[in-house]
Amino acid sequence: MQSVMSSGPSLEADSVSILRSIIPGLESTKHKGQAGKIAVVGGCREYTGAPYFSAISALKIGADLSHVFCTKDAAPVIKSYSPELIVHPILEESYSIRDEEKSSISAKVIAEVEKWMERFDCLVVGPGLGRDPFLLDCVSNIMKHARERNVPMVIDGDGLYLVTNCLDLVSGYPLAVLTPNVNEYKRLVQKVLNSEVNDENGTDQLLSLAKGIGGVTILRKGKSDFVSDGKTACAVSIYGSPRRCGGQGDILSGSVAVFLSWARQCAAKGEVSMNPTILGCVAGSALLRYAASMAFDNKKRSTLTGDIIECLGRRKYAQSSRNLMGGFLGSTALLLYLKKQFNEKRKEKQIFRSSYAKFAMIKF
Numbered sequence: 001m002q003s004v005m006s007s008g009p010s011l012e013a014d015s016v017s018i019l020r021s022i023i024p025g026l027e028s029t030k031h032k033g034q035a036g037k038i039a040v041v042g043g044c045r046e047y048t049g050a051p052y053f054s055a056i057s058a059l060k061i062g063a064d065l066s067h068v069f070c071t072k073d074a075a076p077v078i079k080s081y082s083p084e085l086i087v088h089p090i091l092e093e094s095y096s097i098r099d100e101e102k103s104s105i106s107a108k109v110i111a112e113v114e115k116w117m118e119r120f121d122c123l124v125v126g127p128g129l130g131r132d133p134f135l136l137d138c139v140s141n142i143m144k145h146a147r148e149r150n151v152p153m154v155i156d157g158d159g160l161y162l163v164t165n166c167l168d169l170v171s172g173y174p175l176a177v178l179t180p181n182v183n184e185y186k187r188l189v190q191k192v193l194n195s196e197v198n199d200e201n202g203t204d205q206l207l208s209l210a211k212g213i214g215g216v217t218i219l220r221k222g223k224s225d226f227v228s229d230g231k232t233a234c235a236v237s238i239y240g241s242p243r244r245c246g247g248q249g250d251i252l253s254g255s256v257a258v259f260l261s262w263a264r265q266c267a268a269k270g271e272v273s274m275n276p277t278i279l280g281c282v283a284g285s286a287l288l289r290y291a292a293s294m295a296f297d298n299k300k301r302s303t304l305t306g307d308i309i310e311c312l313g314r315r316k317y318a319q320s321s322r323n324l325m326g327g328f329l330g331s332t333a334l335l336l337y338l339k340k341q342f343n344e345k346r347k348e349k350q351i352f353r354s355s356y357a358k359f360a361m362i363k364f
């Protein structure tokens with residue numbers, strides 16, 4: 001594979017080539033599991049959507065099996081969303097247990113997850129996990145075990161809250177990927193670099209942050225997604241959607257987990273030379289953005305996370321670069337349409353302002 005960058009001086013990653021080089025073929029010789037087994041650790045009394053979005057996205061993108069490890073309250077709800085997911089109701093929050101039960105429950109949780117751990121190609125830790133201290137303590141143990149077994153981890157949502165307060169969980173682990181949104185990134189920068197986010201020098205700061213956590217890979221989400229492992233940095237700026245409905249970051253975490261697993265398979269066969277965590281982030285981000293753009297084409301302002309998930313497997317951009325470009329050209333058309341709308345709105349505002357000015361001059 002060539003460089004992760006497009007030609008030219010820009011930071012923009014060559015996401016089309018990356019997607020093409022790591023998406024595995026659909027071959028009749030393969031058996032269940034070879035296209036990836038993903039587990040999401042998340043889901044509590046308040047949040048059942050986030051782990052569902054992440055786990056179902058992993059399946060829709062092409063993983064064979066998707067597990068969810070969540071609290072007992074969340075499990076029946078998540079199961080009812082989809083029979084495709086394998087749901088383990090093993091986590092507990094402080095409100096549902098007595099103090100004297102804590103150590104035995106903690107041991108039971110880790111024993112249950114440990115039975116499965118080696119089968120997973122990647123864990124996603126954090127979507128809809130909540131912030132209960134006992135639950136986060138159990139999840140810290142799960143992360144320690146995953147790390148001992150060299151299982152890659154995508155850390156998102158409340159998993160980032162946990163990791164920011166306990167950096168040792170991921171520090172120096174090259175198979176850790178952190179996917180912070182604007183708030184989560186701010187907290188990480190404050191904690192690790194002891195400074196505020198500096199957008200003028202954003203790439204250098206991201207490089208320093210990834211290096212400061214010992215070479216983990218960071219995908220900073222925003223208008224463009226920026227990715228760095230402390231040595232190199234790149235961006236994915238493909239036009240996505242102007243809708244910011246909650247849950248898109250959850251699709252991204254499931255998507256990165258699958259592509260990261262595929263990139264590692266390619267790396268093991270010597271088919272790619274770049275860091276698989278970077279390849280997984282670029283591919284995951286690009287696919288989410290293509291899907292968001294397509295969903296917005298159909299649903300406009302009423303686009304929801306479920307609509308984007310429905311677009312994840314559209315053939316239009318699933319495998320060939322020509323089709324990927326088809327998706328891209330679709331988004332360019334969308335851009336032109338939005339620009340036109342923006343100009344029309346500006347004209348409307350000018351008319352409104354001048355009538356407002358006239359209105360203000362009226363003496364009552």
Ligand SMILES: NC(=O)C1=CN([C@@H]2O[C@H](COP(=O)(O)OP(=O)(O)OC[C@H]3O[C@@H](n4cnc5c(N)ncnc54)[C@H](OP(=O)(O)O)[C@@H]3O)[C@@H](O)[C@H]2O)[C@@H](O)CC1
Pocket residue numbers: 046047048049050051126127128129130131156157158181183184246247249250
């Ligand atoms: N449909 C679903 O189920 C979805 C569920 N989702 C899930 O929601 C969870 C939070 O993720 P998010 O993206 O809302 O967090 P984010 O932008 O950092 O914070 C926004 C503001 O809220 C506050 N705050 C958050 N949690 C708090 C707490 N427990 N107690 C007190 N304050 C808290 C936070 O405060 P701060 O962190 O600054 O202290 C900030 O001001 C996470 O598990 C995610 O996966 C999403 O994926 C969307 C779809």
Ligand SMILES: Nc1ncnc2c1ncn2[C@@H]1O[C@H](COP(=O)(O)OP(=O)(O)OP(=O)(O)O)[C@@H](O)[C@H]1O
Pocket residue numbers: 157180181182221222223224225240241244245246247248249250251252285288289
């Ligand atoms: N201003 C923006 N323009 C275009 N795309 C964006 C913008 N902000 C975020 N995104 C895209 O949306 C995806 C989710 O990012 P976001 O910041 O919404 O995550 P999040 O807050 O963690 O989401 P969630 O609601 O799932 O927790 C990212 O991949 C990013 O590419």
Ligand SMILES: [Mg+2]
Pocket residue numbers: 156157181249250
């Ligand atoms: Mg999030």
